């Protein structure tokens with residue numbers, strides 16, 4: 001399988017061939033409900049140089065999203081505990097203010113469900129790194145979602161993120177892909193994505209009854225969803241892990 005990597009800024013037309021709904025099937029429905037995402041995906045043409053598509057022949061098989069943002073200035077000395085949501089808000093605020101960006105962040109890599117488990121993920125991580133460095137950034141950060149954490153939602157992320165196998169590589173497959181590509185795990189961002197809904201919405205998103213209070217375990221979620229039946233609200237706060245990719249570190 002020889003993949004071709006396309007850059008949206010250089011080949012905007014090729015993205016017209018993509019059926020995004022095919023890729024949405026790779027994500028649990030509740031993960032598609034974070035309203036902060038609109039500050040990025042709603043303005044995707046403004047960050048087109050940071051968006052990649054992999055095709056196998058004519059078939060789109062993976063997408064990779066990133067964005068530039070300003071880092072190191074007052075109030076932005078540290079990567080935020082709010083991870084994905086936080087950096088999406090920063091990159092949006094930078095565009096509004098016309099602020100120059102010095103750093104890039106990865107935001108999403110998604111592989112077509114039928115093509116998962118065939119090694120495409122590492123190709124996409126490398127492609128995002130190379131693209132960020134080509135665009136003049138020294139560093140690509142990533143608020144990484146360790147997918148296999150969903151198998152143990154009660155484990156604190158700060159314990160899970162640092163767990164390694166006998167060969168010294170991360171236990172989690174997705175963190176492993178980043179580390180193999182030259183990434184370094186920095187810290188947990190405990191408030192990376194916040195997804196809220198009424199209990200009717202959570203029922204629709206998950207097919208679960210949502211008729212009890214308390215932490216509710218949901219398939220595909222990295223931590224339990226916090227529920228109040230009296231207030232008709234479910235809150236999911238997803239922890240992710242900040243990973244740093246530096247130019248020349250692979």
Ligand SMILES: CC(C)(COP(=O)(O)OP(=O)(O)OC[C@H]1O[C@@H](n2cnc3c(N)ncnc32)[C@H](O)[C@@H]1OP(=O)(O)O)[C@@H](O)C(=O)NCCC(=O)NCCS
Nearest residue numbers: 026108109110111116117118119120121122145147173176
């Ligand atoms: C996470 C994702 C990008 C991985 O892509 P992929 O192309 O399937 O991954 P690869 O085939 O390159 O495999 C990467 C590693 O994960 C492992 N892996 C793949 N699927 C797995 C599964 N279902 N369970 C456990 N490990 C798995 C592979 O064995 C490999 O690890 P190894 O090389 O150390 O053995 C893909 O599953 C996906 O699109 N998921 C939905 C979106 C998402 O979670 N994106 C990541 C956060 S932005």
